[in-house]
Amino acid sequence: MKAHKTKFALLLTILMTLVLSGCMYPADEKATKENPYEDQVETIQKAVDTYKESSGGLLPIKTRDLETDRYIKYPIEFSKIVPAYTEKIPSNAYENGGIFQYILIDVEENPTVKLVDLRIAERIRELNLRRQINGSLPFKEAVGENVYEIDYEKMGFKSPLMVDSPYSNVQLPIVVSGDGNFYVDYSIELNKILSEKKPDVKKGDDIRYLLEQDNLVVPAYSLPYTVNEDNEPVFVGNIKSR
Structure with a gap:
């Protein structure tokens, strides 16, 4: 009887370990997809630098319209650097199921690898889809030069849509410009700095x-x-970009 109990306890321990492992793995996997790991960015930076040096100054980027905002204008084309200049695509990259798009900024002076949180893009797409369904976009009070709050109630939302800040644990509002485009309002984070x-x-x-x-x-x-x-941070129209 004692041996039977010991065997049962052992089987129970193994079963609990398997259950816990199964519960923990998705969380661990999620973390690899949603965390902006510095070492991964550094790895891609080295690959970009090496590619630029060996290609005579060219950069491994996709082509975007000249009017595209500078923060999403130069997405990295991984097929140009993987596996020739780096072993694999980062686990948190969109191309590998992650939430980040790897991009370059300051391409003329000092091409620097940075990340774009694509969860923000998904939220904006959600608003664009709702606008297409409604056929109109209700504006509320102005919060800047040609920038307005959104009347979410008239758009059919029970509460305002927010996005998680990539810089802290606060949530950021979304605003709309006079031409109907949606943007994240980073005023909270800028004011803090x-x-x-x-x-x-x-x-x-x-x-x-x-x-x-x-x-x-x-x-x-x-x-x-x-x-x-x-x-204090304020929205502006045509100003210099640093």
Whole structure:
């Protein structure tokens, strides 16, 4: 009887281990798809640099329209660097089932690998689909020059749609420009940097660089910001990009 109990306990332990392993694996796998790993970005940066050197200055990027926003304008074409310059596509890359698109910024002076959080793009697509169904887009109060809040109730939503910030645990609102395009409002994050770090910024400059310079993820799907007289972030129209 004692041997039987021991055998049963052993089988129960094995079963529990298998169950726990099965529960933990999806979470671990999810983490590899949703975390902006610095080492993976560094690996792709080295591959890009090597490719550029061996190709006479060319970059491994896809072709986009010249009017495309600079944060999504130069997506990396992995087929040009994998496996010749790096072993594999990063686990968190969109092409490998992840949530990030690998892009280049500052392509003229210093091509730098950064990430775009594509969950934001999905949220904007959701709004565009609802607008197509409704046939119109209700605007609310202006929050900047030709930038408005969205009347979600008239669009058929029970509550405003938000996006998780790629920089902290806050949620960011979405705004709409006068031409009907949706953008993420990064004012909360910019205001935090301005008030806490007090960087030297000038009125008229696009201050979105404050978000990209110390982070792997860029503020994609956004409008330019500058500062007002109170050193607060405000939407602007045609301004210089840094």
